Amino acid sequence: xxxxxxxxxxxxxxxxxxxxxxxxxxxxxxxxxxxxxxxxxxxxxxxxxxxxxxxxxxxxxxxxxxxxxxxxxxxxxxxxxxxxxxxxxxxxxxxxxxxxxxxxxxxxxxxxxxxxxxxxxxxxxxxxxxxxxxxxxxxxxxxxxxxxxxxxxxxxxxxxxxxxxxxxxxxxxxxxxxxxxxxxxxxxxxxxxxxx
Numbered sequence: 589x590x591x592x593x594x595x596x597x598x599x600x601x602x603x604x605x606x607x608x609x610x611x612x613x614x615x616x617x618x619x620x621x622x623x624x625x626x627x628x629x630x631x632x633x634x635x636x637x638x639x640x641x642x643x644x645x646x647x648x649x650x651x652x653x654x655x656x657x658x659x660x661x662x663x664x665x666x667x668x669x670x671x672x673x674x675x676x677x678x679x680x681x682x683x684x685x686x687x688x689x690x691x692x693x694x695x696x697x698x699x700x701x702x703x704x705x706x707x708x709x710x711x712x713x714x715x716x717x718x719x720x721x722x723x724x725x726x727x728x729x730x731x732x733x734x735x736x737x738x739x740x741x742x743x744x745x746x747x748x749x750x751x752x753x754x755x756x757x758x759x760x761x762x763x764x765x766x767x768x769x770x771x772x773x774x775x776x777x778x779x780x781x782x783x784x
Contacts, residue, residue, distance in 0.1 A: 619671035626664035633657035654705030661698035700724030721763030728756030
């Protein structure tokens with residue numbers, strides 16, 4: 589469960605760092621900005637789920653927050669579709685393609701969070717719920733590469749991409765933990781604090 593709390597926190601941080609990317613792009617208002625706000629709200633919902641998951645009585649709130657995060661991501665997907673059309677109208681095909689390629693990973697994370705929340709509510713097996721988090725984590729890692737491609741020379745885009753990749757990896761780790769798949773133990777002297 590501690591891994592799950594960590595990924596929820598990192599998930600929220602990774603999405604909040606997207607704000608810096610849209611600021612650097614000088615995108616104020618419009619569909620891309622609205623999509624970014626929705627993604628940020630999804631991160632807040634996931635962070636709230638993390639904070640609540642520590643309490644035995646918080647199950648219903650965790651379910652609601654995960655499903656609300658999914659709703660925010662779904663709305664962001666709709667806004668991104670409009671943003672793609674806006675950038676095509678501006679003859680910025682590179683940005684339009686970049687945004688269009690982000691639609692599938694965001695939608696997959698959306699569906700993963702929704703089904704994980706629904707699975708918790710229906711008292712599905714931990715293996716099934718964990719598999720949803722793994723799916724979402726894989727898509728989050730894919731999305732991190734796309735975010736890094738938006739502004740290749742931007743430190744904010746690079747940082748956002750790194751945070752998102754870390755969140756995706758931790759989301760997969762948490763899903764595997766829930767499913768009962770053991771974590772790989774470090775080999776050699778990697779277990780020493782600070783390395784060799």
